[in-house]
Amino acid sequence: MIGGPHPMTPALYRVRSRRPDRVDTVTLTLEPLRGECPPFHPGQFTMLYAPGVGEIAVSISGRARSGGYTQTIRAVGAVSAALCGKRPGDVVGVRGPYGQGWGLRAAAGLDVVVAAGGLGLAPLRPLVRALLGDRCGRISVIVGSRAPDLLLYPGDLARWTRQGADVRVIVDHPDHAWRGPVGLVTRLIDRIVFEPRRTYAFVCGPEAMMRDTAAELVRRGVAPGRVELSLERNMKCAVARCGHCQFGPLFVCEDGPVLRYDRVAPMLAVPEL
Amino acid sequence: MVDRAPRLAVWKFASCDGCQLTFLDCEDELLSVAARVEIAYFLEASSAPGPGPYDLSLVEGSITTPEDLERIRHVRRVSKRLVTIGACATAGGIQALRDFADVKEFAAVVYARPDYIATLDRSTPVAAHVPVDFELRGCPPDRHQLLEVISAFLAGRRPVVPAHSVCVECKARGNACVMVAHGTPCLGPVTQAGCGALCPTFNRGCYGCFGPMESPNHASLNHWMRGLGMSTPELVRIYRTYHATTEPFRRAAEEAQESGEEE
Amino acid sequence: MDAVVIDSLEPLVDELRSRGYAVVGPVVRERVIRFEEIASADRLARGWTDVQEPGRYRLAEGAGEMVFSFAASPDSAKSYTQPPRQTLFRMRGEQIEEAEEDAPRVALLGVRACDLAAIAVQDRVFLGGRHPDPAYLRRRRALLLVAVNCAVPGGTCFCVSMHTGPRATTGFDLALTELAAPHRFVVETGSERGEQIVAALPRRPASAEDLAASAEVSRDAAEHMGRHVETEGIQERLSAHDSPRWTQVGARCLTCTNCTMVCPTCFCTTVEDATSFTDGTAERIERWDSCFTLDFSEVNGTPVRGSNAGRYRQWLTHKFSTWIDQFGMSGCVGCGRCITWCPVGIDVTEELANLP
Numbered sequence: 001m002i003g004g005p006h007p008m009t010p011a012l013y014r015v016r017s018r019r020p021d022r023v024d025t026v027t028l029t030l031e032p033l034r035g036e037c038p039p040f041h042p043g044q045f046t047m048l049y050a051p052g053v054g055e056i057a058v059s060i061s062g063r064a065r066s067g068g069y070t071q072t073i074r075a076v077g078a079v080s081a082a083l084c085g086k087r088p089g090d091v092v093g094v095r096g097p098y099g100q101g102w103g104l105r106a107a108a109g110l111d112v113v114v115a116a117g118g119l120g121l122a123p124l125r126p127l128v129r130a131l132l133g134d135r136c137g138r139i140s141v142i143v144g145s146r147a148p149d150l151l152l153y154p155g156d157l158a159r160w161t162r163q164g165a166d167v168r169v170i171v172d173h174p175d176h177a178w179r180g181p182v183g184l185v186t187r188l189i190d191r192i193v194f195e196p197r198r199t200y201a202f203v204c205g206p207e208a209m210m211r212d213t214a215a216e217l218v219r220r221g222v223a224p225g226r227v228e229l230s231l232e233r234n235m236k237c238a239v240a241r242c243g244h245c246q247f248g249p250l251f252v253c254e255d256g257p258v259l260r261y262d263r264v265a266p267m268l269a270v271p272e273l
Numbered sequence: 274m275v276d277r278a279p280r281l282a283v284w285k286f287a288s289c290d291g292c293q294l295t296f297l298d299c300e301d302e303l304l305s306v307a308a309r310v311e312i313a314y315f316l317e318a319s320s321a322p323g324p325g326p327y328d329l330s331l332v333e334g335s336i337t338t339p340e341d342l343e344r345i346r347h348v349r350r351v352s353k354r355l356v357t358i359g360a361c362a363t364a365g366g367i368q369a370l371r372d373f374a375d376v377k378e379f380a381a382v383v384y385a386r387p388d389y390i391a392t393l394d395r396s397t398p399v400a401a402h403v404p405v406d407f408e409l410r411g412c413p414p415d416r417h418q419l420l421e422v423i424s425a426f427l428a429g430r431r432p433v434v435p436a437h438s439v440c441v442e443c444k445a446r447g448n449a450c451v452m453v454a455h456g457t458p459c460l461g462p463v464t465q466a467g468c469g470a471l472c473p474t475f476n477r478g479c480y481g482c483f484g485p486m487e488s489p490n491h492a493s494l495n496h497w498m499r500g501l502g503m504s505t506p507e508l509v510r511i512y513r514t515y516h517a518t519t520e521p522f523r524r525a526a527e528e529a530q531e532s533g534e535e536e
Numbered sequence: 537m538d539a540v541v542i543d544s545l546e547p548l549v550d551e552l553r554s555r556g557y558a559v560v561g562p563v564v565r566e567r568v569i570r571f572e573e574i575a576s577a578d579r580l581a582r583g584w585t586d587v588q589e590p591g592r593y594r595l596a597e598g599a600g601e602m603v604f605s606f607a608a609s610p611d612s613a614k615s616y617t618q619p620p621r622q623t624l625f626r627m628r629g630e631q632i633e634e635a636e637e638d639a640p641r642v643a644l645l646g647v648r649a650c651d652l653a654a655i656a657v658q659d660r661v662f663l664g665g666r667h668p669d670p671a672y673l674r675r676r677r678a679l680l681l682v683a684v685n686c687a688v689p690g691g692t693c694f695c696v697s698m699h700t701g702p703r704a705t706t707g708f709d710l711a712l713t714e715l716a717a718p719h720r721f722v723v724e725t726g727s728e729r730g731e732q733i734v735a736a737l738p739r740r741p742a743s744a745e746d747l748a749a750s751a752e753v754s755r756d757a758a759e760h761m762g763r764h765v766e767t768e769g770i771q772e773r774l775s776a777h778d779s780p781r782w783t784q785v786g787a788r789c790l791t792c793t794n795c796t797m798v799c800p801t802c803f804c805t806t807v808e809d810a811t812s813f814t815d816g817t818a819e820r821i822e823r824w825d826s827c828f829t830l831d832f833s834e835v836n837g838t839p840v841r842g843s844n845a846g847r848y849r850q851w852l853t854h855k856f857s858t859w860i861d862q863f864g865m866s867g868c869v870g871c872g873r874c875i876t877w878c879p880v881g882i883d884v885t886e887e888l889a890n891l892p
């Protein structure tokens with residue numbers, strides 16, 4: 001039976017806390033005004049609505065102890081800037097969670113490589129937490145950041161190391177204090193230990209970074225069907241009705257955002273698809 | 274949000290009074306926000322240059338004299354956001370037709386003491402001189418779009434002023450295409466929306482007053498309009514009304530001329 | 537209910553109106569057959585026909601007493617199932633309220649087999665997925681469909697290729713076939729609602745000759761398609777992403793969006809935000825959008841499909857190929873609207889034929 005709220009109507013959530021992460025990035029904790037936060041799967045996203053300004057897709061980066069979603073937003077446009085400007089107590093709209101998340105189960109028993117570029121760490125954060133929580137295989141987390149002070153979630157990275165993950169960071173533009181490696185995240189693939197034929201990889205970042213990382217992993221013998229990417233496309237609805245996020249036959253909002261590399265590699269090679 | 278009422282200033286440069294009329298036309302709505310916005314007008318170049326600072330400055334008209342140039346720099350300095358309104362401010366407007374003639378000769382005919390007329394060689398859009406936060410097109414601009422720009426500014430939103438073709442509005446309005454149904458030439462496909470497809474709604478072709486849309490393909494349109502019987506001079510003229518110097522339209526007219534000469 | 541024959545449309549229009557339906561049918565307005573509300577069958581475009589070709593539409597006289605001797609109008613059921621602009625909700629303070637716009641009862645008189653197929657496609661998009669749209673369902677239920685079997689296909693029609701026409705076989709409340717000498721209509725019913733309406737009309741049972749003549753109308757129409765598309769292997773042909781044809785058609789395409797706007801199945805939308813000057817109420821509006829605009833595919837300030845060729849390829853590929861992957865049916869019903877109403881006469885059937 002079809003009834004209930006319109007798929008484009010958000011539920012109202014209150015900002016419970018706000019944590020500035022970097023100059024242009026904040027993490028909000030959001031709790032519903034009424035009822036519970038629906039469960040989410042790592043890799044899923046919500047549509048966040050800043051009243052009167054607009055709505056954008058933002059991945060869920062975790063669940064707060066209080067039960068709310070934590071979501072990390074970078075101010076790049078009017079809507080994201082308005083969301084970043086929200087204060088504890090303010091009300092925003094939330095639709096979702098939506099989309100296909102990371103294939104956690106497919107990685108069971110395998111070495112895991114998690115590769116993040118910039119804000120791409122946000123949807124990977126709940127994945128790493130889940131991986132560390134329920135398994136004991138090798139986990140490598142490689143993170144590329146434009147500059148040291150733009151690195152996201154440094155506290156989490158340190159904790160994951162303590163919990164046994166091999167966490168490595170590389171930056172593009174080092175400052176005088178930086179002692180770590182410099183360059184693109186693909187360079188870190190050399191430094192981590194994994195058995196390519198029994199490895200599963202999760203990659204999120206700018207499209208070029210994901211393409212290069214996936215290609216590099218495959219070159220080393222990881223099966224293309226064992227590499228997952230999270231694609232970004234224009235999304236107005238997230239429920240496969242606005243048409244904007246189409247990528248060949250896929251609706252990135254419903255068939256993705258997480259997609260297997262063997263499926264999307266041929267499409268990523270087509271310009272303007 | 275600012276605690277005090279946002280301060281809005283309206284500045285007039287070289288133009289007819291059309292844009293200003295559009296603005297006055299919006300006053301009903303604006304008065305309802307009188308508590309939220311404080312409005313200052315500077316409609317004569319001679320009137321005291323408001324010292325500011327202003328949260329939003331709306332600028333109408335093009336820059337044609339050295340005094341204008343000084344004044345627009347002042348406006349930029351005292352304004353947090355600067356929005357140009359109308360074809361003159363954003364593209365140079367009908368005054369820009371002077372770019373195609375010799376200004377001095379022109380002045381000699383019109384004025385008794387042409388040497389008194391200090392005039393920049395060209396009529397130029399505001400953005401040629403100072404950074405502009407948003408350009409609202411139209412000759413005159415559409416009332417709803419003007420209100421949207423102000424309202425969006427107050428809400429911290431990107432104004433809903435799409436850069437796509439007039440055809441989008443024409444279809445949303447339920448018009449049958451005049452070019453297809455009547456063979457009437459129409460610039461709608463190469464012109465930016467905003468007017469609500471006013472002319473096609475009254476069975477006329479679009480005149481292009483909102484300027485070029487985001488990806489205008491005038492070569493293809495010109496080819497088709499020639500097939501509908503438009504001559505080279507007609508094609509040149511249709512691109513040289515409101516946006517004569519706006520890049521894609523300037524080229525469209527030139528190419529129409531060239532391909533006309535080839536024939 | 538068996539087919540019946542009626543001699544006039546007047547009682548039908550009256551009956552629909554008395555049941556509270558606004559009757560919307562084909563009339564002549566500004567030299568085009570348009571669908572608008574009529575108070576009486578007199579208003580219908582009796583005696584008119586149309587001439588359609590790529591980028592050109594002309595009204596012509598000469599259909600005598602025939603009421604439906606023309607092909608697709610630029611209007612389709614889409615304006616009723618999915619209006620060009622709808623308010624989604626309003627929000628003020630901590631209150632949010634869905635707009636729940638009215639779904640007025642409308643009887644669409646004169647929709648064609650391709651239009652019914654297009655409605656079925658839209659039903660699949662808006663009701664058949666994981667997030668069905670209750671507002672669409674309301675509008676859809678309020679719509680009564682009186683189909684007319686095409687007698688005179690237009691120069692840009694190709695429903696036969698797309699297996700959607702010319703005869704209406706499903707998805708209607710009533711289906712009429714107009715017959716000449718003597719002028720009459722064979723009426724078939726497709727729903728209980730339709731049967732109730734027919735039961736209230738002056739009518740007689742359709743004779744074997746009536747039925748044969750009605751079938752002949754569709755047979756003849758099927759033989760006079762203005763255009764043709766080879767659907768065999770169409771998905772493979774449309775996977776030629778790097779064909780030079782895309783650049784060639786891109787050079788002609790105005791990226792004006794007309795094809796997508798007149799297409800009865802194109803469903804794409806965008807959302808606009810507004811705020812009231814007086815009390816700050818925020819409002820979200822959903823309106824028709826098109827893959828031909830740059831904003832449509834914009835990510836972080838850059839459009840994914842910046843070139844005309846890329847945008848044209850998205851349109852053609854979606855309609856005829858990826859739609860099948862997404863919804864299990866073609867996105868094109870062969871109505872020809874996009875061909876006639878493209879301001880520079882770009883013809884999807886020609887573009888498809890030109891692919892390798």
Ligand code: SF4
Pocket residue numbers: 439440441443444448449450451452453459460461462470473478479792794879
């Ligand atoms: S009448 Fe003009 S604006 Fe309207 S659809 Fe046709 S070409 Fe476009």
Ligand code: SF4
Pocket residue numbers: 795798799800801802855867868869870871872873874875884
């Ligand atoms: S693609 Fe063209 S012919 Fe096919 S349904 Fe749409 S408008 Fe009709």
Ligand code: SF4
Pocket residue numbers: 243246796801802803804825826827828850851852854855
């Ligand atoms: S062809 Fe374009 S506008 Fe039409 S449904 Fe497909 S993506 Fe949307």
Ligand code: SF4
Pocket residue numbers: 788789790791792793794795796828877878879880881882
């Ligand atoms: S194919 Fe024709 S109608 Fe469609 S966008 Fe291009 S020029 Fe416009």
